[in-house]
Amino acid sequence: MVRKLPRAALLAAIAALPFTSITAAATPQQGSGVAWDIVEGLTTEIGPRIAGSEAEARARAWADAKLKVLGFSNVKIEPFKANVWQRGPEHAKLTAPYQQPLAITALGFSVPTPADGLKADMVYFPTLAALEAAPQGSLKGKVAFVDHAMRRAQDGSGYGPYGNVRRKGPSIAAQKGAAGIVIRSAGTDSHRNPHTGATAWAEGVTPIPAGAVSNPDADLIARIAERGKPMQIDMTLMGKPNPGAPSGNVVAELPGRDPSLPIVLVACHLDSWDLGTGAIDDASGCAIVTAAALAAQKDGKTLRTIRVLWSGNEEMGMNGQGGGTHYAEMHGDEPHAVAMESDFGADNVWQVKNNFAPTNKALADKINAALWPMGIVPHPGETEGGADVGAIIAKQKLAVVDLGQDGMHYFDLHHTPDDTLDKVDPATLQQNVDAWTAVLKVIANEPGEIAEGVGG
């Protein structure tokens, strides 16, 4: 029996319409302004946009249109080809000593298992070092499982070492003769959402199927390993390389008053992993740099031109196949003054670093002073730049300013299905825009020479 629910005349009227502007979201999250508009639009109207896909092409068209509407000049799509990777069906289960389905996802550049699954003994390694120490040939025909213990860090510093389990673990396992590898996700959450990301095959290694399980699944495997009973896995990961696929950068400018001065480049990446909608990685970055560029010119042109780069194929762009490299090839002869990138989500900026030459101390002081009222701390460490600006920085030995964002929660979401709009806080997104605007107002109005960066 279905009990009749009370109904209001209003609701009857609403229901008669096929669509309505009244929604009832359980997790409302609202924002406004240019930055929110970009993140909301990209995640809603495009969604997942893995490099080389038709979705990434739609994202480029979306970006091109959006940047024009926002008033940018010289908006251009700059296509290139790249050897990327595409996901296939994927699932896995433990078959011994207990039957347990596993929440698994393939790593980028994994090769396919047999279509009916790779069935093998699975060997537990508590760390990447333990895997490396395994005797040659000891993994023949087996699947290696590599555990680890990534923790939260405000500066995101756990991702280097623990991300190496993903970047290097598969090559090491393959070198030992393994038939496949499964790793604990490089992530800090406890949800059944595994973290994908590209692995990098070492030279001469024959690739093997490689996947990551969610943290709760890795916990389960660790508990079973502690019981000392042999483990077997049956895993199907059909993802495979996608060579020579179309990608591209989108470049746009806000011209400055003096076009002869070296430009300021601000970058992000447009592609995303396919599991989520790329809200924090990296629609937020594109939103931040774009909104800040506009805000920096709100009261009139800056002295220098600000160029925005929404890069293609960042996620699988190592080894010279990414948008950052293509940008440097296309624009390496144009004079740049400074490069900056935003690719760490939408949480607050809390720290600033630069690599300015001693001759630009006054400029550095001005930037730090502009950020001081926002509670942003100068940090003496080396700048990182980022994948989208790395090639042009290297080519021109560019000065860099890094605005460091709070990374305590970034690796809860990074490269998972959970990278969705509801995770973006409009207030911290805007704090990023404000911090970037403050920096751009100083740099893009700097009349003096901005010298090559030092260190790094």
Add this chain to the structure above:
Amino acid sequence: MVRKLPRAALLAAIAALPFTSITAAATPQQGSGVAWDIVEGLTTEIGPRIAGSEAEARARAWADAKLKVLGFSNVKIEPFKANVWQRGPEHAKLTAPYQQPLAITALGFSVPTPADGLKADMVYFPTLAALEAAPQGSLKGKVAFVDHAMRRAQDGSGYGPYGNVRRKGPSIAAQKGAAGIVIRSAGTDSHRNPHTGATAWAEGVTPIPAGAVSNPDADLIARIAERGKPMQIDMTLMGKPNPGAPSGNVVAELPGRDPSLPIVLVACHLDSWDLGTGAIDDASGCAIVTAAALAAQKDGKTLRTIRVLWSGNEEMGMNGQGGGTHYAEMHGDEPHAVAMESDFGADNVWQVKNNFAPTNKALADKINAALWPMGIVPHPGETEGGADVGAIIAKQKLAVVDLGQDGMHYFDLHHTPDDTLDKVDPATLQQNVDAWTAVLKVIANEPGEIAEGVGG
């Protein structure tokens, strides 16, 4: 190139062993004691155990062995058959106005879509009432999407009304001629993990495919609906009824000093949904009632026998097909004094209710006094008992004590893949055991008559 990582002799020694007792979990969660041991064991050694499955049968054997090891008497598996449901492959995507994959799961008792997907226009309804108000026939060939706005509540009171979207929404949509229905999950989290759960087909309704999307996906659909563009979905939900499947209860006793006195029944359910490992729903309940029964007799037998019921097929046991009904059929002629159930996770007990007759006021006072030092508040509302004890309560008009648990986070996890061991806090699990033990010590040692319960 793969950089050689430093390696220690110790690690080399470890790696030479196929398995090791050293694990490196990123999300360590440890516990001890009987209750933890049960939750850890069931989730690790059995995992998902949907009613009617071979996994549920393994869980019964596990429970039988465990209860014997723990020292229970008269441990019995009491098999029965039930019309249940089994999951099949499932996936869905929006195909218009934007292409977006959706994190979807079928509701229990959904019928299958065509194997190559149900492709249809999708109509947005902000509430269940709006769906109900839709004109008859207006949904012909379409998929209804029903949104809502479930919020957290300490007493879990949102689940009744918002759970109705799942329980009743599919029947209402089918009555309007819909080809299928998708609902916002009845859950309070923001992860890409949809919440499953059974729907109840109203009499005379021809079942349709019915699924739930995660909250972030429902947010996306709501944003798209607000744009006013027609939506289309392509969904494949292959789950189907599984009639006459084997299930069963596991019953065990700790005999009291006076076997002639009516017994105290404490219950939980052994089956779980298949998406997670049933840690909070309801391995924790079985752990709590079982550990508390043992603790109540730690210093010697209680006056009355305490019987433990680990029920089968709670999740799909409405309409008289569940373990609670079977228990009442098997044991309805044996005198019971009080029935209690634990099926709301492992968060703290904060509230206590009873339905004692006025003649048992002294008993009620004693229970409230025993819980008082733990900060547990007496509440005058009606008792609920629960699905596993409902039939025996109805049959014998039993007295009931409800220990109300904090439900602020329960519906983040309920019926999702995220219902895993790491979500159980050993400290609050033990607080439950302590509260239950305090109550059982009073009730199972009550020498006077415990009268029929009142109200409800």
